[in-house]
Amino acid sequence: MASRHPKAAPSLTNSSAAGPRKPAAGLRRGPNPGPERPQAGRSPSDPGPGSVGGGTDETGGPAPDVPTLIRMYYHMALARALDERVWNLSRQGAVPFAVSGRGQEAAQVALAAALRPGRDYVYPYYRDVALVLHLGVTAEEIMLAAFGRLADPSSSGRQMPNHFSHRRWRIVSGSSPVGTQIPQAAGTALACRMQGEDAVVLVTFGEGASSTGDFHEGLNFAAIHRLPVVFVCENNGYAISVPERLQVAPPGMVARAAGYGIAGASVDGTDPVQTYRATAAAVTRARAGEGPTLLEVRVLRLDPHTSSDDDSTYRPPEERAAMRAADPLPRFRNQLQEAGVITAEELEALHAQIAALVDAATAAAEKSPAPSPADLPRHVYAESPTEVRSWRR
Ligand SMILES: Cc1ncc(C[n+]2csc(CCOP(=O)(O)OP(=O)(O)O)c2C)c(N)n1
Ligand SMILES: [Mg+2]
Numbered sequence: 001m002a003s004r005h006p007k008a009a010p011s012l013t014n015s016s017a018a019g020p021r022k023p024a025a026g027l028r029r030g031p032n033p034g035p036e037r038p039q040a041g042r043s044p045s046d047p048g049p050g051s052v053g054g055g056t057d058e059t060g061g062p063a064p065d066v067p068t069l070i071r072m073y074y075h076m077a078l079a080r081a082l083d084e085r086v087w088n089l090s091r092q093g094a095v096p097f098a099v100s101g102r103g104q105e106a107a108q109v110a111l112a113a114a115l116r117p118g119r120d121y122v123y124p125y126y127r128d129v130a131l132v133l134h135l136g137v138t139a140e141e142i143m144l145a146a147f148g149r150l151a152d153p154s155s156s157g158r159q160m161p162n163h164f165s166h167r168r169w170r171i172v173s174g175s176s177p178v179g180t181q182i183p184q185a186a187g188t189a190l191a192c193r194m195q196g197e198d199a200v201v202l203v204t205f206g207e208g209a210s211s212t213g214d215f216h217e218g219l220n221f222a223a224i225h226r227l228p229v230v231f232v233c234e235n236n237g238y239a240i241s242v243p244e245r246l247q248v249a250p251p252g253m254v255a256r257a258a259g260y261g262i263a264g265a266s267v268d269g270t271d272p273v274q275t276y277r278a279t280a281a282a283v284t285r286a287r288a289g290e291g292p293t294l295l296e297v298r299v300l301r302l303d304p305h306t307s308s309d310d311d312s313t314y315r316p317p318e319e320r321a322a323m324r325a326a327d328p329l330p331r332f333r334n335q336l337q338e339a340g341v342i343t344a345e346e347l348e349a350l351h352a353q354i355a356a357l358v359d360a361a362t363a364a365a366e367k368s369p370a371p372s373p374a375d376l377p378r379h380v381y382a383e384s385p386t387e388v389r390s391w392r393r
Contacts, residue, residue, distance in 0.1 A: 036078065036133070036138055036139060036357065037071065037074070038070055038071060038073075038074035038350050038353070060265075060277065060278065060280075060281030060284075061114070061276065061277040061278060061279065061280030061281035061282075061283075061284065062277065062280060063273060063276070063277060064110075064113060064272075064273060064276045066341055068113050068276075069272075069273075069336060069341055070336070070341065070342060071109075071113070071134070072106075072109040072110065072113055072134070072272050072276075072332075073109075073332055073333065073336055073342070073350075074350060074354070075105075075109045075112075075130050075133045075134040076105040076106060076108075076109050076130055076272070076328070076329055076332065077329065077333075077350065077351065077354055078130075078133055078139060078354050078357065078358075079101060079105045079108070079109075079129040079130035079133055080102060080105060080130075080329055081354050081355065081358045082129060082133075082139055082142050082143070082358055082361075083098075083100040083101060083102050083129055083303075084102075085143075085358050085362060086098045086100075086142075086143075086146045086161065087100055087303070087307060089146065089362070090307040091307070094147075094366075095146045095147055095148075095161070096148070097160055097161060097306065097307055097308070098146075098161070098306065098307040099126050099127065099160075099161065099162050099305075099306045099307070100127070100129075100302075100303040100306075101127035101128060101129045101130060102301075102302040102303050103236070103270075103299060103300035103301055103302035103303075103323065103327065103328065104127050104128075104130070104234055104236060104269065104299040104300070104301070105129075105130035105328065105329060106269060106270050106271065106272040106275065106299075106328035106329070106332060107234060107269030107270070107272070107275045107297040107299050108127075108128050108129070108130035108131035108134070108204075108234075109130050109131065109133075109134045109272055110269075110272040110273070110275035110276035110279055111131055111202060111204070111232060111275065111279050111297075112130075112131045112132075112134035112135045113134060113276055113279075114276055114279035114280040114282075114283050115135070115200065115202060115279075115283065116200075117135045117136050117169055117170075118135075118136070118168060118169055118170055119170070119199055120170065120199050120200045120201065120202065120283075121170045121172060121185070121188050121189075121192070121199055121200075121201040121202070122135060122169070122170060122171050122172070122201075122202050122203075123171075123172050123174060123181040123182075123184060123185045123188075123201065123202070123203040123204070124164050124171060124174065124181075124203075124204050125174060125178070125181065125204050125205050125206065125209070125234070126160075126162040126163065126164075126174070127162070127206075127234065127236075127301075128162075128164060128204055128234075129142060129162065131204065132164045132166070132169070132171055135166075135169045135171065136166070136168065136169045137153075137164065137166055137169060137171070138361070139357050139358060139360075139361035140360070140361040140364050140365060141153050141154075141166070142361070143361040143362055143364070143365035143366075144157075144365045144368060145157075145159070145161045145162070145163075145164075146161045146365065147365045147366060147368070147370075148161075148370065148371075149365055149368040149369065149370060149371070150368070150369050150370060150371040150372075150375055151368050151369075153165065153166050153167075154166065154173065155173070155379075156371055156375065156378055156379060157370065157371045158371075159173075160176065163175075163176070170199075172184070172185075172188065178205065178206065178208060178209035178212060179205055179209035179210070179212035179213075179214035179215050180214055181203050181205065182203055182205060182209070182212075182214045182215050182217075182218035182219070182231065183214050183217050183218035183221065184203075184218075185201045185202075185203035185218065185222075185229055185231075186201075186218045186219075186221045186222040186225075186227055186229055186292075187221075188201050189201040189222065189227035189228050189229045189292075190221075190225060190227055192228070193225075193227065193228070198228075198287055199228070200228045200229070200230060200283050200286045200287050201227075201228060201229045201230070202229075202230045202232060202279075202283075203218075203229065203230070203231055203232065204232045204233075204234055205231075205232070205233060205234070206233070206234055206235070206236060206239060207233055207234075207235040207236070207237075207239065207244055207247055207248055207253060207296075208238075208239025208240070208242065208247055209233075209239075210233055210247070210248065210253065210256075211239075211247055211248075218231070219231060219256070219257075219260050219262070219292070219294065220260060222262070222291070222292040223260035223261055223262045223291065223292060226289065226290070226291035226292070227286075227291065227292055228286035228287060228289070228291075228292070229286065229292040229293075230279065230282045230283060230286055230292065230293050230295060231292060231293065231294045231295065232279075232295045232296075232297060233253055233294070233295070233296045233297070234269065234297055234299050235253060235269075235296050235297065235298050235299065236299045236300060236301035237300075237301065238301055238305070238311075238315075240305045240309065241305070241309075241311070241313070241314040252266070252296075253266065253294070253296040254266040254294060254296050256294060257293070257294040260294075262291055262292045262293060262294060263282065263285060263290075263291070263292070263293040263294070264293065264294045264295070264296075265278045265281075265282070265293065265294075265295050265296070266295075266296040266297075266298065267295070267296070267297055267298070268297075268298055269297030269298050269299035270298075270299060270300060270326060270328035270331070271328070272328070272332060275297055278295055278297075279295065281293075282295055300323045300326060300327070300328070301323075302323055302324065302327065333347065
């Protein structure tokens, strides 16, 4: 692979001699309740294998516990299945557009797992399917947006798919111009501070978006006011067809943090454990009043930019093959199995659950009503002007 993107390094660190434990029935709900959780796995009362359960490393934060590891894998696999379904539907002309996060799921679930869903604010970007699922967004809500349905919680079918927004989970709507969410996140962090809330704001964007003025304005403002923001660059090496070397000058993304006097870290975003630790450390710093962090997670973009792109025109076949070989999903699955966190039978059940969920979500969204012209002013005006009211059914 041409870029310096993640190598396949196993990272279930802090191994102890503990071997696989007996699987316990059922998995306690994690801190973000939602309807879609894995039905198989270990009870949190079973500490599980020590190889993934504790300690800290150079990225500063604690390792995820066993239920978190299983939930992370589940949402990685669910995001992958949803992305593949939406992509196929776009090929069939059933949905207008697809943008995939395949290859970025490991980082995304780790980011979400380090937050308090519904209490911290999140400004995701368009590849963050796994991130929003892990926060609490459902598969059906993803499909409602893909089909542009009235019941789509992000925009009632107005926005392009993957412009995530969800009031309950404090996911704030993003705009299509890349990078606009970055200063908005800083502003929200200031508002939280002024209101005496201890919320942390996490914002994601690609390395291409880091070339915008918004990136620099957002980091500068947050740095000056020591705001509780975690700025996460999901660096997948490309902005559509523009490679990273034409986007970020040496010495690279994280060196920019020093220019603002804030903390910076760069991690292998195909490794969910490493990413979780770094994110947890950044969130802890932010909540403690120690200011923002710029976190670079190095990820893979396994697909073309969108369903409107053909990456074979700018990515050599050997690079694409190397990326597929470094796919974080099968790698994490193998690591969990080898560490005894989950068995082959439990994995089979989990994947069957996901397949059924994606089918049901697709069917439900497909038959859900589309918006009509009369729905145009919904959610636009707090109180509709007379002429707008007359449009309503
Ligand atoms: C301000 C602005 N410029 C250009 C575009 C067109 N555009 C959409 S996505 C994209 C690539 C962004 O790349 P990156 O930030 O690295 O994110 P990635 O798509 O790689 O995840 C561009 C140039 C845009 N939406 N907004
Ligand atoms: Mg990119």
